[in-house]
Amino acid sequence: MQYLLLIYxxxxxxxxxxxxxxxxxLAGYTAFTEEVQSKNIMLGANALQPLSTATxxxxxxxxxxxxxxxxxxxxxxxxxxxxxxxETLDEAIEYAAKIPTAEFGSIEIRPIMVWDx
Amino acid sequence: xxxxxHKAIEDINRxxxxxxxxxxxxxxxxxxxxxxxxxxxxxxxxxAWPAKGLPDNPAAWLIQTASRKAIDKIRRxxxxxxxxxxxxxxxxxxxxxxxxxxxxxxxxxxxxxxxTCCHPALKENIRxxxxxxxxxxxxxxxxxxxxxxxxxxxxxxxxxxxxxxxVANIPYRIPDESLWKERLxxxxxxxxxxxxxxxxxLEGESLLRKELIHEAxxxxxxxxxxxxxxxxxxxxxxxxxxxxxxxxxRVAKDGSLITLENxxxxxxxxxxxxxxxxxxxxxxxxxxxxxxxxQAAISAIHAQASSYSExxxxxxxxLYEKLYxxxxxxxxxxxxxxxxxxxxxPEQGLSALxxxxxxxxxxxxxxxxxxxxxxxxxxxxxxxxxxAYKKAIALTNNEIEKKHLIIxxxxxx
Numbered sequence: 001m002q003y004l005l006l007i008y009x010x011x012x013x014x015x016x017x018x019x020x021x022x023x024x025x026l027a028g029y030t031a032f033t034e035e036v037q038s039k040n041i042m043l044g045a046n047a048l049q050p051l052s053t054a055t056x057x058x059x060x061x062x063x064x065x066x067x068x069x070x071x072x073x074x075x076x077x078x079x080x081x082x083x084x085x086x087e088t089l090d091e092a093i094e095y096a097a098k099i100p101t102a103e104f105g106s107i108e109i110r111p112i113m114v115w116d117x
Numbered sequence: 118x119x120x121x122x123h124k125a126i127e128d129i130n131r132x133x134x135x136x137x138x139x140x141x142x143x144x145x146x147x148x149x150x151x152x153x154x155x156x157x158x159x160x161x162x163x164x165a166w167p168a169k170g171l172p173d174n175p176a177a178w179l180i181q182t183a184s185r186k187a188i189d190k191i192r193r194x195x196x197x198x199x200x201x202x203x204x205x206x207x208x209x210x211x212x213x214x215x216x217x218x219x220x221x222x223x224x225x226x227x228x229x230x231x232x233t234c235c236h237p238a239l240k241e242n243i244r245x246x247x248x249x250x251x252x253x254x255x256x257x258x259x260x261x262x263x264x265x266x267x268x269x270x271x272x273x274x275x276x277x278x279x280x281x282x283x284v285a286n287i288p289y290r291i292p293d294e295s296l297w298k299e300r301l302x303x304x305x306x307x308x309x310x311x312x313x314x315x316x317x318x319l320e321g322e323s324l325l326r327k328e329l330i331h332e333a334x335x336x337x338x339x340x341x342x343x344x345x346x347x348x349x350x351x352x353x354x355x356x357x358x359x360x361x362x363x364x365x366x367r368v369a370k371d372g373s374l375i376t377l378e379n380x381x382x383x384x385x386x387x388x389x390x391x392x393x394x395x396x397x398x399x400x401x402x403x404x405x406x407x408x409x410x411x412q413a414a415i416s417a418i419h420a421q422a423s424s425y426s427e428x429x430x431x432x433x434x435x436l437y438e439k440l441y442x443x444x445x446x447x448x449x450x451x452x453x454x455x456x457x458x459x460x461x462x463p464e465q466g467l468s469a470l471x472x473x474x475x476x477x478x479x480x481x482x483x484x485x486x487x488x489x490x491x492x493x494x495x496x497x498x499x500x501x502x503x504x505a506y507k508k509a510i511a512l513t514n515n516e517i518e519k520k521h522l523i524i525x526x527x528x529x530x
Contacts, residue, residue: 001286088288089238090296111285 002043002085002112003092008076009105011050028100036084036095047080076105083112122167125175126159133176135252135339139226140180142233142289144209145187148251148279154190158183227252228343229289231336235304236287243278244307245314250275252339253311253332263314263325301344305353305409308336312357316364330361351400352410358393359416362386378425390420411440430459447482455488463495483512487522499529 015021036042054077056067070077079101086092089109096107134155141151158179172178188207234247246264249255255263261271281287292300315329337354344350366380397413415436422428437453440446450473458466470489479485486509493502506526513519 087286089236089285090288090292093238109285 001087001092002083003089004110004112005082005084005092005096005099006078006108006110007080007082007099007101007105008108009079009101010075011077011079012075013104014079014101025100032098032100035098036082041084041086041095042082043085044083045081048078051077079105122171123163125171126162126166129175129179130159131254133179134254135227135230136225137176137179137183138251139230140224141183141187142230143224143226144184145206146283146289148282149276150187150190151183154183154187155179157186161186225343227339228291231304231340232291232300233282233287233289235300235307236282237299237303238285238287239278239281241307241310243274244303245310246271246275247278248307248336249311249329249332252336255328255332259325259328262322263329301347301349304340305349308333308340309353309357309409311336312360316360327364330357330364333357334361348400348403348405349407349409351396352407352413355393355397355400356409356413356416358389358396359413359420362389362393362420377419382424385420390417393417394420408440408444411436411443415440426459428459430456434460447479448484451479451482451484451488458492463492467492467496481512483509486512490522490525494525494529502526502529 015025033042033045051070054070056069056071058065058067082095082099084092084095086095089111092109096102096109099107101107137155138151141155142148145151145154161182162175162179166172191207231248231252234251235244239247242264246260249260250257257272257275258268261268264271311329312333315326315333334354334357337350337357341350341354362385363377363380365386366382366384367375367377369375393413394417397410397417400410401414415433418429418433418436434453434456437449437456441449441453454466454469454473457469467489470485470492473479473485486505490502490505490509493499493505503526506522506529510519510522510526513522
C-alpha cells in the first residue's frame with residue numbers, strides 16, 4: 001500500500017536557516033530520510049519551494065485559468081512530501097509522526113489511488 | 118411452529134450480528150462486501166429455514182452462506198484487476214466454507230472489529246456510529262434517531278467511513294503493545310460516549326436512550342470477556358452499572374431531572390449496584406488504578422450512602438483530587454471543592470474555590486460561578502452570591518439553564 005505523507009506548516013513558524021533550531025530540523029530530516037530509505041519503503045520525497053512560487057491551475061469552460069498562489073490561502077501550506085510504501089494506515093501514521101515538522105506543523109496522509117489496468 | 122422463523126432470524130441477527138460480521142470482515146477484508154453478503158444470507162435464510170427448519174448452528178450457517186454470496190459477488194465483479202487480486206481470496210473463502218470446523222466454533226474476531234471501528238483516523242462521532250452499527254444490535258435508522266440526525270445523513274456517514282477503512286487500509290487487527298494504551302482508551306471513550314448519550318440527554322425517545330445504555334453495557338461486558346486483564350474495562354463497566362442503577366430514580370413523572378440529593382434511594386437498582394461494586398473491588402485490588410475505576414469508586418460511595426448528607430464526602434474529595442491528578446479536567450477540581458464543602462462546611466468550600474480562582478484556571482468556567490453562588494447563598498452572603506450568579510448567567514449559552522439561574526438569583530433577598 002502506498003501513502004503520500006504531505007508536510008504542512010506555516011512558513012513564518014519554521015526555523016530560520018543559520019539558527020540552531022534549523023540545524024536540528026535538518027538533522028531530524030536527514031535521520032528520517034535515512035530511516036525510510038534503509039527500510040526500502042521510500043518511493044520518493046521532495047521539499048517544495050515557498051508558497052509564493054505556487055500557481056494554481058483550473059480549467060473552466062475549456063479555458064485554462066491560473067491563479068498566482070496556492071489552492072487555499074491558509075497559514076499552513078504544503079512544504080514537502082514523502083511517498084512511502086508500507087502495509088497499513090497504522091504504519092503510515094507511525095512514520096508521519098516521525099517527520100520533524102509534525103512537531104510544529106501537520107502531516108496529511110493520502111492513500112495513493114491504484115488504477116485498474 | 119412455536120417461534121416464527123422470521124422472528125428467530127431477527128433475534129439471531131440482533132444478538133449475533135457482531136460476531137458474524139466480525140468473522141466475515143476478517144475473511145473478506147471489506148466492510149461493505151461483508152454486510153451486503155450477510156444481508157443476502159439473511160434473505161436466503163428466510164426462504165430456506167421455514168422448509169428445512171433452523172440449522173444446528175444458525176450463526177455458522179449464515180457465515181458460510183454469506184461467504185458463498187461474497188464469492189458470487191466477487192466473481193460477478195467486472196473489474197478485472199481487482200478480480201485478479203481477489204482470486205486468492207476466493208480460494209481461501211472456498212476452503213473456509215467447506216471446512217467442518219465451522220460447526221464447532223467460530224473464531225471470535227470482534228476485538229479486531231471494535232479496534233478498527235474505533236480507529237483514531239475516523240472522526241469520533243463516526244467511531245460511535247460504526248461501533249453501534251456493526252457490533253451493537255442497532256440499525257442505521259435507530260442510530261440516526263438516537264443521535265437526532267436525519268437517517269440519510271447517518272447512512273452516508275457510515276458508508277463513507279467504511280470506504281475510508283478500505284481505501285486508506287485501516288488495519289483490521291488488535292493493536293500491538295506500542296499502540297495498545299492509546300487505542301484501548303479510544304475504544305473505552307466510544308463506549309462511555311454511547312452510554313452518556315443515553316444517560317445524560319433527556320431529549321429524544323426514551324426507549325432508544327435506554328437501548329444506548331444497554332448497548333454500552335453490553336459492549337463493555339463483551340470487551341471484559343475478551344480482554345480480562347485490563348482493569349479499566351472493569352472500571353468502566355462498574356461505572357456504567359452504578360450510574361444506571363439510578364436511572365429510574367433520577368427522572369420525575371413530568372420528565373424533569375431529579376438531582377442525587379432528592380432521589381428516592383430505595384428505588385435504586387440494588388442488584389446492579391452489587392455487581393458494580395464487586396467488579397470495582399476486584400479491579401482495584403490489582404493496583405494500577407485508572408480514571409474509570411476512580412469515577413466508579415465515587416459512584417459506589419454514593420450508592421452505599423444512606424442519604425446525601427450521610428455520604429462519605431471526605432473520601433469523595435480525595436478521589437476527585439486523584440482524578441484531577443490523572444486527568445486535569447477543571448470539573449474534577451470543582452467537584453472536589455463541592456465535596457469538601459459537604460463535610461467541612463461552605464466557608465471551607467469557598468476558600469478552596471478562592472485558591473482555585475487565584476490560580477486563574479477557572480476564570481471563564483461557567484460551572485465555577487454556579488458553585489460559588491450556591492455556596493455563598495448557604496452562608497447568606499447575598500450580594501456576593503448575586504454577583505456570582507450574574508457572572509454565571511453571562512457565561513451560559515443554554516437557555517433553560519440561564520432561566521434556572523435567573524430564578525435562583527432573583528429568589529435571593
